[in-house]
Amino acid sequence: xxxxSATPDHHLPRVIIVCGPTASGKTNLAVSLAKRFNGELVSxxxxxxxxxxxxxxxxxxxxxxxxxxxxxxxxxxxxxxxVTYDIDTxxxxxxxxxxxxxxxxxxxxxxxxxxxxxxxxxxxxxxxIVGGAGLYINAIVRTPETINIPPNLIARDYRNTLTVEALQxxxxxxxxxxxxxxxxxxRQNPRRLIRAIEIAQWQAExxxxxxxxxxxxxxxxxxxxxxxxxxxxxxxxxxxxWDAGAVGEVxxxxxxxxxxxxxxxxxxxxxxxxxxxEVSEAEAKDLWTKDEIAYAKRQMVWFRRQKDIxxxxxxxxxxxxxxxxxxxxxxxxx
RNA sequence: GCUGAGGUGGCGGAGUGGACAAUCGCAGCAGUCUGUAAAACUGCCGGCCGACAGGCCUACCCAAGUUCGAAUCUUGGCCUCAGCA
Numbered sequence: 001x002x003x004x005s006a007t008p009d010h011h012l013p014r015v016i017i018v019c020g021p022t023a024s025g026k027t028n029l030a031v032s033l034a035k036r037f038n039g040e041l042v043s044x045x046x047x048x049x050x051x052x053x054x055x056x057x058x059x060x061x062x063x064x065x066x067x068x069x070x071x072x073x074x075x076x077x078x079x080x081x082x083v084t085y086d087i088d089t090x091x092x093x094x095x096x097x098x099x100x101x102x103x104x105x106x107x108x109x110x111x112x113x114x115x116x117x118x119x120x121x122x123x124x125x126x127x128x129i130v131g132g133a134g135l136y137i138n139a140i141v142r143t144p145e146t147i148n149i150p151p152n153l154i155a156r157d158y159r160n161t162l163t164v165e166a167l168q169x170x171x172x173x174x175x176x177x178x179x180x181x182x183x184x185x186x187r188q189n190p191r192r193l194i195r196a197i198e199i200a201q202w203q204a205e206x207x208x209x210x211x212x213x214x215x216x217x218x219x220x221x222x223x224x225x226x227x228x229x230x231x232x233x234x235x236x237x238x239x240x241x242w243d244a245g246a247v248g249e250v251x252x253x254x255x256x257x258x259x260x261x262x263x264x265x266x267x268x269x270x271x272x273x274x275x276x277x278e279v280s281e282a283e284a285k286d287l288w289t290k291d292e293i294a295y296a297k298r299q300m301v302w303f304r305r306q307k308d309i310x311x312x313x314x315x316x317x318x319x320x321x322x323x324x325x326x327x328x329x330x331x332x333x334x
Numbered sequence: 335g336c337u338g339a340g341g342u343g344g345c346g347g348a349g350u351g352g353a354c355a356a357u358c359g360c361a362g363c364a365g366u367c368u369g370u371a372a373a374a375c376u377g378c379c380g381g382c383c384g385a386c387a388g389g390c391c392u393a394c395c396c397a398a399g400u401u402c403g404a405a406u407c408u409u410g411g412c413c414u415c416a417g418c419a
Contacts, residue, residue, distance in 0.1 A: 104370080106368075107369045132372085135368070139369090142368085147368070189367090189374055189375035190375080192367075192375070198369085264373065294362095301364085305366095
């Protein structure tokens with residue numbers, strides 16, 4: 001739906017994106033690119049943005065690496081103190097932005113990411129976005145026009161009690177077109193209906209206002225692996241995270257925070273069951289592994305539709321060099 | 335060994351003479367997607383044919399019956415669990 005910008009792509013700030021399903025090997029590739037091209041990483045991950053989720057969300061913080069204070073960013077009356085960690089001398093941004101009792105949003109993410117990208121670029125470095133949160137990446141690649149329409153929290157509380165039919169009626173009353181545009185799946189989705197109503201109402205009150213968006217010249221790398229190979233890696237990861245103290249992390253989260261929007265983490269539920277004695281350690285790990293595999297598949301469903309991604313098969317030899325070569329071509333030929 | 339309960343699709347678990355290829359949940363498969371996205375939602379989910387409508391086949395532990403008709407009733411067998419010994 002985004003109009004072609006008047007600015008040609010090659011005058012826009014340049015950004016590399018590295019995406020792929022969980023356990024595909026994104027970070028390694030991104031770090032090696034960062035070293036080659038003098039880059040810094042920006043995490044695009046809806047869980048790693050939270051503090052206290054290091055193990056479950058799989059932050060790649062080397063042991064002993066401390067948080068380095070960077071800058072503060074203002075977003076809607078809130079101040080966010082950003083830090084970076086060094087992975088193998090390469091700084092990673094947007095880990096540990098907020099506590100897990102808060103609710104992140106793509107609007108916040110997009111705002112932070114834009115600031116960070118600008119900061120990195122202003123120092124003559126190349127921003128490299130790494131992550132598996134497709135929606136977050138999308139917010140950077142092509143910022144949705146409705147992204148800054150704020151949620152109506154009070155109305156949400158009320159509408160959450162309504163049936164799907166009632167929500168459809170409400171939306172139809174404000175904007176029949178919007179309802180008509182939704183597909184059969186979304187029309188049954190309370191969350192999407194509520195947001196659609198929010199947008200329709202807001203637009204009715206604020207005609208003609210559009211959020212300012214900045215665009216980037218993106219080189220979008222996707223890493224994929226056959227699902228069997230990926231499953232093996234996921235299984236290993238779950239074991240490693242368990243041994244690294246995942247159970248303790250869950251206990252800590254439970255103690256520190258009551259409401260945990262940021263603790264919708266894979267592994268959380270199986271570990272709780274284990275803590276409560278409902279399942280054995282082996283069963284908990286199995287459940288967790290299954291959830292991760294299912295998640296990886298869902299991620300791929302999203303990524304497959306993104307036509308701008310250049311895919312690389314991680315099981316093949318020499319993909320790092322291939323990616324580097326392609327990036328170099330894109331980077332130097334403009 | 336006796337008594338009681340029960341054996342249903344990958345798992346859990348409904349159904350208790352026809353409307354049953356069998357409710358539902360989980361798992362699985364395929365998708366949707368623009369301020370919750372590690373979320374939420376949708377479709378499929380015995381086999382074969384078909385775009386759909388629909389058709390055919392094989393199915394509710396095994397076997398033999400009763401019946402126009404059985405996952406459901408009867409008899410026998412095998413197995414599991416609980417209580418007694």
